[in-house]
Amino acid sequence: MDTDVAPWLGWWPQAWRLAAAAAVGIPVWLATGVLLKWQAAGTGSWFLIGDPLVAVGCLTALVWRRRFPLAVAMTVAIASTASTLATGAALMALGSVATRRRLVEIGAVGMAYVTASQFAVGLYPVQGPSPPGPLWALLTFPALTAGIAAAVGMAIGARRAEVRSLRDRAESAEREQTARAAQARALERNRIAREMHDVLAHRISLVAMQAGVLDHRGDLTVEENRVLVRSIADSSHQALEELRDVLGVLRADPTRPEPPQPSLDRIPELAADARASGLDVTLTTSLTADPPDVVGRTCYRIVQEGLTNAAKHAPGAHIHITLEGTEGDTLEVSVRNSPAITRNVRPPASGFGLLGLGERITLAGGTLDHHPTPDNGYVLTARLPWPNPTHEKRT
Helix, strand or coil: CCCCCCCCCCHHHHHHHHHHHHHHHHHHHHHHHHHECCCCHHHHHHHHHHHHHHHHHHHHHHHHCCCCHHHHHHHHHHHHHHCCCCHHHHHHHHHHHHCCCCHHHHHHHHHHHHHHHHHHHHHCCECCCCCCCCHHHHHHHHHHHHHHHHHHHHHHHHHHHHHHHHHHHHHHHHHHHHHHHHHHHHHHHHHHHHHHHHHHHHHHHHHHHHHHHHHHCCCCCHHHHHHHHHHHHHHHHHHHHHHHHHHHHHCCCCCCCCCCCCCHHHHHHHHHHHHHCCCEEEEEECCCCCCCHHHHHHHHHHHHHHHHHHHHHCCCCEEEEEEEECCCCEEEEEEEECCCCCCCCCCCCCCCHHHHHHHHHHHCCCEEEEEECCCCCEEEEEEEECCCHHHHHHC
């Protein structure tokens, strides 16, 4: 049930509603005039002057029926006792109360209207030798009209409640859509940040490490300097190419196909690039089969992040990469580095590398562990589920 105060109507909706209420009362007023017995001058004067004035007052009171529905309805119902022309106004007031769908209020106003109609019978004596008739006959027509007005009002109230409910649902759906859009934008920003980090962090770390060697090593030969400079140029060029590929995917360029994602088979190449950049890297693998693409891509990113962190935080250290596991069990990836040998200036850390890596591993259903070793080195270990495709097909 609606307990809120209804809003004010505009002048045109208000005017035609009041005109309709007056139009309902006019036939009743004219019928009463035809049947009226002109026994006294006072009665005729009231019918021609007082009755319309009371009706005008009732119609004026209807302007406030939405603000004070019960008070206006009771006042108009009682006032209709002295005015047959106010019958339409009384029925409209009853219908207005009925839109609130409160049975007690509807019953009270309906009783007041029916009672007022009985007093109105005595106000204008009608011609005819026979008595007015039994009480039930006198109550039938007012009760019937009151019931129709109440039923119409309750139907209008139910429709208003349904429209309001639909509007609330639409607003709620719009709010949910806005929240989903904001969440999608946040997820997209995180995805862009993760892709940019995965692509650039490794290359830029190698460039920074090589530039640090050039800055701190004054005893390098010309050939060694040339190799380092060439390696910096190659790493920078590769970083730009990879950045261009990522931006092409993120912009959804239809003319640029999406490059294949690196997987497990690219890890030896990743280790070779790190060695060419000056890192001391060894790779040990005991894998005899290829894991699924999701597991392979995650494994590649784990090794890439481990090499990036080792290059940034442990320059000159030995890095050992281990891949081991069996199909149907787990795949374990370990990147362990010894303590740093040199003390080059470290590049600024983003702080999101391990966080993004942890999200990747969680999505793949694995676990991540990273901590310092007793010899002041560092170890990054991840365990990923390696399902058995043959078992999955059987199940």
